[in-house]
Amino acid sequence: MKRLFSVIFCLLVLTGFHASDLYCTQNQTIQNEAGFMDIEPITFNFQYGSYFNRLELQSSQARIWYSFHAADKLSEQKPLFVFFNGGPGSATSSGLMSMYTSRYTLDNSINSGGGDHYIPNPVSWTTMGNLLYIDARQAGFSYNQMALVNNFNARFREFNSQNFNCFFDAADFIRVILRFLAAHPQLQDNPVVIVGESYGGTRTLTLLHILLNYADYGNGREMFQDQALSQEIQAHYDIVFPQYQGQVVPPEVIVNQFGHQILIQPTTSFGYHLQMMEEEFNRPGSVIYQIGEDVGIPYDPDVYEDVYYFVSEVAGRDPYIYTKPSDWLDGFFGNAATLLRYTQNLSLVTDVDVTTIPQMYASARTNAYRIYDTDYQFGLMPESYADPFVKFHFLRSARLEASSVRQEPGDMTAVFGTLQPWDRYFLSTNYHANWAYHVFNVAKVRGYDVHYYDNRFGRMFLQNVVYVDTFITNAAYDLVVYTAVLPQSLAKHTDILESVQHIKRPTNGEERPGRIILNYRSSAFPDSPEIGTRSIRFPLYKDSCHAVSLTQPKDFFTDVSDWLKENGIYID
């Protein structure tokens, strides 16, 4: 008996040692990290093949915030999930990083915005892989730098195409991902799964299109030209795909690394999508009419031209989740933005002592700027701005956040020092940046397809889907990106697709069924072989808001996990 106990004890000890060794090994090699990735000033241009009207631009120097969370185990063998929110101009830190993906999260059971502290996440994605959260340029903790930083006009000029357009934004993310991978050789050739929310859909499709067709973004064939980026991607592929050393790597090979995208309520072909949303919302009996009936104020599109105004201001519902009162989801983003301004919370969520990050300190950011107007006023944005979608996203939300931005709650000033008036430690959404995407955008004004409503992005998305496995959420209560009409909006690309089917019944015994079947035309893309059909996983989240990971975290986690396994990604 004693011998048996001894054997069992030894086994336990050995097992324990083994597990401990394993844990220590992975912790020693790949640690959690948080900090800034430097992006030098980048010169790029937009062109339609002519020197005439070619728009050459140079960005500000940037420090892009990232937070890396190593997988719970076997991190070197696990994929890298790259998370970002949208806006454009919105932070990932107060978005996906705070909403049931990393080890700590806001509490979705507390309706006022998630409570006064972060809680452990029961469905942390670190069980599936390594997580990399990135705040876009000038959003969240990321900040730009420039020489004439105290000059209003110089700052104002930087909030334009040279720092804010869909292509350069995607290029920023590629640079951060590739540089992060280069700094972590253990992960350098691991599969990368892109997870983008909302405008993050446009960011994902642009990022993937550049990665899959990188040579054309440096040789004059594409509208956006960034030669340095094209070379940086080639250098990365030279390491990851050595058999193609110095050659242009074809997309079907590249997808061995960048072959999976998870899109949460995304903008993809958003120009067509908005058209379909408008048609659907104005259809008698639509969800908007139902909301009107619920609150006893009939909806009439002739009276309420701006549907978001009706839902939010008249019916008092949150367009991000129309079963909840106005600002319900903004409450979570706003609350995360407040909590993350405390170094203790930020250190908890990132698992890094953020006081050790030198670029956080005011002394290291003498050339930093986040906004052009030090009062963060919105006088330059006319009330008469015509696009209801942008208006909803911009003016209203900006006013909601403005006072809290000015006050800079938290302890960062005490810990890191007092910033200059045009700098901020954190901006949940940088509306100066957002405005630059939509309005103060010389590339857009000069006729380049840089706005995410442009059909170019839908075509790029459909081209990516030929190679990239795709998962898109279909949240029932989200009116901002109303995904119920997403299949119809993709079907508008009649030059590429013969037909689009939305299959709502389970095909594989899924608990939350849904697939979009795209039937490509044989002439869909020049020089492309016969494509046939592609299937997009499109599960319905019937209780969900725009931020699906917040409202149905477990279901979302389960579906993603199953889908990744189906598609050959090692996550166990």
Add this chain to the structure above:
Amino acid sequence: MNNYYQNSSRIRGKSTPKIFGILFLLALIPLGGLAKTNDKNSRNLFTFRTEQQEEARSLSKFKKFQVELYGGIIFLNPSDLNLFVGHDNRMQEFFYDSYFDYLVATGQIQSWSKNQAEERQEIRRSYPIGGRIKYYLSQSIALSIGFKYISSQQSSDLNFQYFRRELSGEWYNESITYAPYSLSAKAYIPTLGFHIQKRLINELVLEGFLTGGPMFAQCRYFSEWRYEWETEGPDYRYITYSNTGALEENGSGTGIALDLGGRISYPIIKSFAIFLEASYAYQVVKSVSGAGREERDGRSATWDGRWGIKSETVAAAWGALETEFPTNYWPNSSEEDKVRDFKLDLSGFQLRLGLSFRF
């Protein structure tokens, strides 16, 4: 008669350069014509003798050299170089006028209008200057060595202003100024020439000539621009964005120049005469290469390349435009868009007015 022939023979026997032998033979043709004329006149022996004596006298005073200086005008069309103008005009229209029409048609803006000052100009004339020294083999025939310089520049300051009314009611005022927008070409042409002439009434001399030589030519496209986008609302107005730039492409090459024409000259005092020439000049360089430079917003790039005609298809949301333009910029794979080599063609009809001095 003997004297005459001896005299003539003496002139011919003088050590004329051999290379002019062929030209001399060619000169016999018009001389034959002159001889026929003299034969007609020989019916009167007295008259004939008098003319012969006068000619003999004049030959004894024969001045063999003549210096000529001239200036004038060439009506030309360097069509490949001028492609810049058509191309830039079409691009301007495509990226502004057509684009704004599209924005209006698709309900993205309310309306637009424009003001334009000046226009891009093609090169259509040039102003040659030159000179030559003629060596007279006889009263009627001369050979020359000369030099011609032709230069042409079309430069203008252009300004386009576009006013677009946004759906919000704001105005976007875009202004693009090209100052200067210029095309230029010049050539240095050393020439050898062959001239035949005949005296007409009242001391007027009619001459035909053929000159030719290598042509060392240069061309240049230079455009310096400033773009400004101003936003204007009910009570505000500010520059939203501005930038500047310049594009310069230079080319040079060697070709052939031939000039065939005629002239009349009229003596003014002693050995001085004025003349008016009309000719057609073939002046073509078939291979041009040179340096280029582009500046945009303070950043500059330079390159060297051979000029060619590039085809370009610009496809934007509001349409497509196919066009051709000359360039010496061939980055990466764009060589495949080359339609043909660039030809600097400065040929054309010329009128020249000049002054000659014979000694």
